[in-house]
Amino acid sequence: MTGAGLLADITVVRAGGYALRVALQLEPGEIVAVMGPSGAGKSTLLGAIAGQVRLSDGEIILGGAAVASARRHVPPARRGVVLLGQEPRLFPHLTARQNVAFGLRARGITRRDADREADDWLWRVGLPGAGGHRPAELSGGQQQRVAVARALVTTPRVLLLDEPLTSLDPETAGDLRAMLQEQLTSTHATAIVVTHDVVDAAAIAHRLIVIEDGAIAQTGDVREVLAAPATRFVAAIVGVNRVPGQVRDGVWHSETGELVLPVPAPAAPQTAPRGGTGSSATGSTVPLGDAAVFRPGAVRLEPVPDATWTGAVRLRAQHPSSPGSWLARVVRLEQTPGGVRVRTTAPDIAVDISIEDAATWRLVPGVPVRLEVAADAVRWPTRSPAAPAATPDATPERASERAS
Numbered sequence: 001m002t003g004a005g006l007l008a009d010i011t012v013v014r015a016g017g018y019a020l021r022v023a024l025q026l027e028p029g030e031i032v033a034v035m036g037p038s039g040a041g042k043s044t045l046l047g048a049i050a051g052q053v054r055l056s057d058g059e060i061i062l063g064g065a066a067v068a069s070a071r072r073h074v075p076p077a078r079r080g081v082v083l084l085g086q087e088p089r090l091f092p093h094l095t096a097r098q099n100v101a102f103g104l105r106a107r108g109i110t111r112r113d114a115d116r117e118a119d120d121w122l123w124r125v126g127l128p129g130a131g132g133h134r135p136a137e138l139s140g141g142q143q144q145r146v147a148v149a150r151a152l153v154t155t156p157r158v159l160l161l162d163e164p165l166t167s168l169d170p171e172t173a174g175d176l177r178a179m180l181q182e183q184l185t186s187t188h189a190t191a192i193v194v195t196h197d198v199v200d201a202a203a204i205a206h207r208l209i210v211i212e213d214g215a216i217a218q219t220g221d222v223r224e225v226l227a228a229p230a231t232r233f234v235a236a237i238v239g240v241n242r243v244p245g246q247v248r249d250g251v252w253h254s255e256t257g258e259l260v261l262p263v264p265a266p267a268a269p270q271t272a273p274r275g276g277t278g279s280s281a282t283g284s285t286v287p288l289g290d291a292a293v294f295r296p297g298a299v300r301l302e303p304v305p306d307a308t309w310t311g312a313v314r315l316r317a318q319h320p321s322s323p324g325s326w327l328a329r330v331v332r333l334e335q336t337p338g339g340v341r342v343r344t345t346a347p348d349i350a351v352d353i354s355i356e357d358a359a360t361w362r363l364v365p366g367v368p369v370r371l372e373v374a375a376d377a378v379r380w381p382t383r384s385p386a387a388p389a390a391t392p393d394a395t396p397e398r399a400s401e402r403a404s
Contacts, residue, residue, distance in 0.1 A: 003190025
């Protein structure tokens, strides 16, 4: 079994101002993870490919044949695309074997052969001997395994997974993640996996696409995207701070102006100043290619003598901050497995401290604190590119050029 190639130039516009404009291309057998905040358009993307959502514009080409456009809509049952969501949606009156064999029987395969194939797939997903059990007799994780077997047994041209592990406990999700990776790889399936868990993307996918506000914000090799977060959302899922800013006279300043850092020579931008060529003039502002990135654990936090913001600002005026040190205000506290994560502004920064320090310092929202990060703890990664959004007059050829 080898999945089909997918070329999609998708535009979906709805009342209320919502719009999804995404162009992507999957090679046969490629597994792509899709991440993004709630409401970004991830499920709409899968729905359009599966045939559940009609296109406002664009075109979807599956295995070399057009299956959707603004004027053409091939029904879901005729696309050879299988969509598996958070709920397994098994037929409750059928056994696990019958559920898996259902698609084969619908294709005219004899009961004996379909049952044999179903049992083989139940063994592949780790459920040998479970064929005679009905869904009510299986755990949630076992039901999802049956759903995966039912999805793969029909050799779909493209398999769409919409957060299939979300409703499972961590241990069961981990087992299913390993099983999915093994089965998708061994069957050379073409698959799109929508997930909110960065571990899913790292363990299963070849490539990662991040969708924000209905468009692709970042795409590339999973490792490259996670190593160089281009947006605040990507930085959050990786668990690092990403602070945008700019360079003035060889010194980097955050957009809020509070954080100042020296710029290592390799990270200094090589672009010419606006309106000319050559080196930048003294005092000019040159955009830094990438934001400052550093771990919450690399930030040092300490309380200030005056617990009021006015008093803290007065103290700062008397004792100016040095590079890498700045005054911030606590926004909220979050419990972590190893202690407490303090969210501050401005800029928006996460800091990890111990529970003992949080209790001793009596940190509450609104309290000013002093933060410090060493220059050698800051990374200046090269940003991986975002794919251009689809345009209303795009052709499949143009979509292919943009997605490749």
